Amino acid sequence: MSGAHIHLVLPDATERAACFRALADGRHIVRSFASGADWLDAGAADDCAVLLFHWDQPGAVDGGAMLAAIAQSPDMACFVAASRLSVSESRSILRGGANDLLPAPLDPRLVRSVIGDAWTAWERQRALYADRRAAEARLAALTPRERDILDAIAAGLGNKAIARRLDVSPRTVEVHRANIMRRSGAASVAELLRLRFTVEFARGPSANPVHFGA
Missing domain, CATH: 1.10.10.10 (Winged helix-like DNA-binding domain superfamily/Winged helix DNA-binding domain)
Structure with missing residues (x-):
């Protein structure tokens, strides 16, 4: 992973702006996208550490396609916002690689809490990975x-x-x-x-x- 960014893929402009403001505290680089197609076209998965996207995406790239894309980035933490899902749909999304589901419309305070915790966990995992690589090099x-x-x-x-x-x-x-x-x-x-x-x-x-x- 070449970067360490938080990405928001939220079609609603008002919701996207509110979540962006909640997360843009100077500690993180936050990027926002209006659709999954925009996110994929930008090749943004390469620098994404934590991703939040709405399950209902406009255009050809739907929520399922987003999950398929993140399957190629196992270190990425992924959260899915949805307003109405069946139990089977929720189970399928979680099995597909999402860390958790968030209720839509999104509460920026909840987003800040959940994504902040995910970021902290990602940083901890990155530090452990760096320690392992350093230890491997010394024992090589x-x-x-x-x-x-x-x-x-x-x-x-x-x-x-x-x-x-x-x-x-x-x-x-x-x-x-x-x-x-x-x-x-x-x-x-x-x-x-x-x-x-x-x-x-x-x-x-x-x-x-x-x-x-x-």
């Missing part, structure tokens, strides 16, 4: 054997236990540990483990063999 130089030893350290094993597991001498483990610290740039074992867990937790719990509190 480790050899396969050093990664095995790092996994063993993360599992709570000491040098002797690691040596038995890998069928090497404790002295060899010590040398590998020193190399791991040097290659990763970690100043302590705690920092090294933070790097390792940052990478593993970002991949999901199934990828992390260490379970706390079990």
Whole structure:
């Protein structure tokens, strides 16, 4: 994603202006569009972090087409405004990728609250992603054997236990540990483990063999 903008795709000019004013507080870049067609024609999905659009769109690009477009941007938070939907329609929209439904006509105060929370969550996720990328870069130089030893350290094993597991001498483990610290740039074992867990937790719990509190 090349930018971090909030986008409003609301056909009603008065509603669009009111929501724009509610969100344009200087913290965010807010862009507004009169239709889904305008939004797609502008290629705006590339710089959109949070999207709010009305389900009933004028022209050829309807709400379903908007959902199909955001499916290509899984990091985007999406909210759909609608005045009258059946339970099955609501379920379909949420399953299609929308984070939530907002009642129309839109209350600018509700929009500011919901979109503000979504923006905060997006920023938090972006920070976690940056941390993971930085941790991956610092661990990228480790050899396969050093990664095995790092996994063993993360599992709570000491040098002797690691040596038995890998069928090497404790002295060899010590040398590998020193190399791991040097290659990763970690100043302590705690920092090294933070790097390792940052990478593993970002991949999901199934990828992390260490379970706390079990």
